[in-house]
Amino acid sequence: MDFKSSDTLTSGAITGPRAQDVLPATATAAVKVVIVGGFGVGKTTMVGSVSEIRPLTTEETMTQAGIGVDDNYGSETKTATTVAMDFGRISISDELVLYLFGTPGQERFWFLWNGLFEGALGAVVLIDTRRLQVSFDVIGRLEEKGVPFIIAVNDFPDAPRHPMDALRRALDLEQGVPIVHCDARHRASSRDTLMTLMRYLHSLAVAKA
Template identity: 65%
Template sequence: MDYVSSEAGVAGPRGTDMPLPHGARGVKVVIVGGFGVGKTTMVGAVSEIPPLTTEETMTQAGVGIDHNPGAEGKKTTTVAMDFGRISINQELILYLFGTPGQERFWFLWNGIFEGALGAVVLVDTRRIEVCFEVVTRLEDRRVPFIVAVNAFPEAPQYPIPDLRTALALSESVPIVTCDARDRASCRDALLSLMVYLCTLTAAQEPV
């Protein structure tokens, strides 16, 4: 995939006047992605409560085990999960669970994904390959998800169709851009997920 500077991206919705899944109030959403793509940052940026994190300092024990090209400056890592909460409107509260990125912690996913309505897959375009297995696992679990491209300042930008091809995504899966450090940007990505879930729900309802 050649480097292309592009503004192509699907902006998340900014309004809150959207239809909600039937009976939706407290909704569990999982933030997933490879190691060092910004999951903990996203939960912390958007949460309206002090986020619960399980970050630990990385040590020499992880050398050769945790594959982190492009994230060499990362000094801490999530070893269980991150947790935060955001109220979308008076009727809808999202409970956010961030997963650890390293494959050796993936056994925790079973508990984290239990009861989840959907997921946001964070992608770093410098290391797209670290999300391949994540996307496959979500598809195997039949968990609806959107892809949020985390806008790292030094990361290359690619057209949305190229990203869709690289991740082998169907045309129905939304791809949005996101700055995991910015609350409004993260909120827009989460709203995009909610709109997508509502679309899926409407498509399943009998006419």
């Protein structure tokens, strides 16, 4: 498993950046990308696995207050949850850097999404095929905001696998929206997912030119 340790945002003293966290001097362009999806689909895991810096998280311990409010089907062993955002960074090339923002999954925190979507060039929608219905509102909000996105099926061991055409119909996606399988725990798989998004965004830009 490639998931890195993370720093949780606290009110404590702020220390200086580590050498490996400093933005490369060759970087000439930065792009904001959001990782979005329902509760427990793997957003924090993806940001943590692929980030070249120590990711920042805003996770809090889950309490009794969430019972009956948060749908934790398939994530019954989950003990912490994102309440604001996750943040990471990955260099796609010497010049291009992606800033990754993971959104909170619980519907009661969705009011934070509007700010996270601002300035985003594109999005990865992580889905869990055991709970496809939680993706409908996520996709609808991205479409309302005009944020291009791809679908990444996070392959949980006990999740059913469906043909791509069936998934496309179930999610009511346009034919051109890419759907990929991924394992959010592993850096290579998460990076490949982000590269699919970047190729899709490039194809959209070329089509508009």
